[in-house]
Amino acid sequence: xxxxxxxxxxxxxxxxxxxxxxxxxxxxxxxxxxxxxxxxxxxxxxxxxxxxxxxxxxxxxxxxxxxxxxxxxxxxxxxxxxxxxxxxxxxxxxxxxxxxxxxxxxxxxxxxxxxxxxxxxxxxxxxxxxxxxxxxxxxxxxxxxxxxxxxxxxxxxxxxxxxxxxxxxxxxxxxxxxxxxxxxxxxxxxxxxxxxxxxxxxxxxxxxxxxxxxxxxxxxxxxxxxxxxxxxxxxxxxxxxxxxxxxxxxxxxxxxxxxxxxxxxxxxxxxxxxxxxxxxxxxxxxxxxxxxxxxxxxxxxxxxxxxxxxxxxxxxxxxxxxxxxxxxxxxxxxxxxxxxxxxxxxxxxxxxxxxxxxxxxxxxxxxxxxxxxxxxxxxxxxxxxxxxxxxxxxxxxxxxxxxxxxxxxxxxxxxxxxxxxxxxxx
Amino acid sequence: xxxxxxxxxxxxxxxxxxxxxxxxxxxxxxxxxxxxxxxxxxxxxxxxxxxxxxxxxxxxxxxxxxxxxx
Numbered sequence: 001x002x003x004x005x006x007x008x009x010x011x012x013x014x015x016x017x018x019x020x021x022x023x024x025x026x027x028x029x030x031x032x033x034x035x036x037x038x039x040x041x042x043x044x045x046x047x048x049x050x051x052x053x054x055x056x057x058x059x060x061x062x063x064x065x066x067x068x069x070x071x072x073x074x075x076x077x078x079x080x081x082x083x084x085x086x087x088x089x090x091x092x093x094x095x096x097x098x099x100x101x102x103x104x105x106x107x108x109x110x111x112x113x114x115x116x117x118x119x120x121x122x123x124x125x126x127x128x129x130x131x132x133x134x135x136x137x138x139x140x141x142x143x144x145x146x147x148x149x150x151x152x153x154x155x156x157x158x159x160x161x162x163x164x165x166x167x168x169x170x171x172x173x174x175x176x177x178x179x180x181x182x183x184x185x186x187x188x189x190x191x192x193x194x195x196x197x198x199x200x201x202x203x204x205x206x207x208x209x210x211x212x213x214x215x216x217x218x219x220x221x222x223x224x225x226x227x228x229x230x231x232x233x234x235x236x237x238x239x240x241x242x243x244x245x246x247x248x249x250x251x252x253x254x255x256x257x258x259x260x261x262x263x264x265x266x267x268x269x270x271x272x273x274x275x276x277x278x279x280x281x282x283x284x285x286x287x288x289x290x291x292x293x294x295x296x297x298x299x300x301x302x303x304x305x306x307x308x309x310x311x312x313x314x315x316x317x318x319x320x321x322x323x324x325x326x327x328x329x330x331x332x333x334x335x336x337x338x339x340x341x342x343x344x345x346x347x348x349x350x351x352x353x354x355x356x357x358x359x360x361x362x363x364x365x366x367x368x369x370x371x372x373x374x375x376x377x378x379x380x381x382x383x384x385x386x387x388x389x390x391x392x393x394x395x396x397x398x399x400x401x402x403x404x405x406x407x408x409x410x411x412x413x414x415x416x417x418x419x420x421x422x423x424x425x426x
Numbered sequence: 427x428x429x430x431x432x433x434x435x436x437x438x439x440x441x442x443x444x445x446x447x448x449x450x451x452x453x454x455x456x457x458x459x460x461x462x463x464x465x466x467x468x469x470x471x472x473x474x475x476x477x478x479x480x481x482x483x484x485x486x487x488x489x490x491x492x493x494x495x496x
Contacts, residue, residue: 032437032483143462167439211463322461329461331435359436359485363461 010036054078103246110177136165137173183260188240193301222413335393436460
């Protein structure tokens with residue numbers, strides 16, 4: 001698109017490839033995220049001093065911060081994401097539930113708002129029915145969530161969740177939802193422009209998770225298969241579009257649903273680009289980041305819904321620096337690091353051989369995405385690709401991915417969020 | 427006496443005990459944060475907290491002694 005880029009980096013990341021690859025790079029602070037990647041003023045100063053016109057917030061950190069979006073806009077920068085008003089409206093996840101419910105989107109049974117204290121939590125939990133999930137209203141990315149299967153556990157979960165919410169997000173509000181022990185996680189990619197044109201780019205399945213964070217994602221969802229009857233999928237896509245409209249959403253976003261008891265339930269909108277966006281790009285041919293930039297610059301979304309068609313199947317594997325059995329973090333130096341290459345293989349990574357993986361941020365080293373004509377071909381290609389991935393110096397979850405790919409439930413497309421906890425060792 | 431080390435490189439998120447406090451085996455002394463994950467450091471044996479050798483939000487390396495129990 002001919003755009004010049006400016007990267008911002010913390011001291012921990014100064015040797016990573018992105019710092020060199022950008023046209024310009026600006027240091028924004030020391031390693032702890034609160035002093036760098038969460039430091040709004042430092043990022044705005046970097047934008048100012050480098051002469052940037054637009055700010056892409058990426059995913060994580062400030063990407064869903066209404067305050068940051070507002071500050072970018074007020075300082076005269078184009079914020080590449082939804083309007084600050086939309087972010088503000090969905091910031092409180094408990095209020096967001098009510099907004100989409102009023103728009104006719106099915107939600108998970110739960111409390112109508114945040115609960116005041118553990119006594120009210122206990123009363124609400126009895127109405128909803130155990131097990132319940134305590135969630136921080138300001139939370140996200142699996143942080144600030146805890147499950148309780150009885151009143152004793154609830155007392156602890158409520159306290160833990162409130163504490164974590166306060167320390168991580170600065171607000172202690174917690175709400176409760178029914179906990180489905182083994183739902184499927186299915187989400188819909190949305191694109192919307194500033195002129196009221198909305199469309200969806202079909203679904204992704206992200207049921208394979210650990211600690212509420214995704215590990216493997218694929219498109220299409222095996223629940224639907226490659227060519228589902230329109231009646232089967234339309235309610236999901238309609239619900240996603242209704243949810244996006246309820247917030248006057250614009251730019252790229254993802255509407256997340258749980259599928260349990262033969263029904264879809266809205267969880268939340270991820271008001272940003274998703275980590276797993278490549279599987280949608282590879283199977284629909286839609287350049288999501290290209291559209292993010294065009295939409296943010298005020299251009300209309302010229303795609304029509306009928307043009308969004310899927311070809312083939314794609315699977316994404318998040319490569320984490322962690323123990324593949326216990327999921328413990330494994331920081332260290334990448335003594336050897338050679339991601340696979342080849343036809344149908346895309347590697348979106350942040351590290352190269354010799355880099356240090358620090359304990360300051362998420363353990364993700366990158367994403368291996370495999371694309372093929374069919375799901376079974378994608379699985380075979382993924383097995384070869386993962387087997388040829390050479391990493392030394394840190395532990396990775398590559399052995400886990402290989403176990404997943406060879407397990408009968410995965411091969412049969414029988415996925416749910418308890419998949420990893422029930423997957424046997426080796 | 428037992429030196430209780432960090433079992434992982436990370437940052438001290440919370441110190442759960444105070445100097446002079448009696449602790450039982452398995453009790454959480456410190457919570458470390460590494461790569462967005464909280465990892466409790468537990469007392470290997472019972473005793474009294476003799477020394478606290480870390481501060482909240484301090485970066486620590488695997489093997490650094492965090493607490494001494496005696």
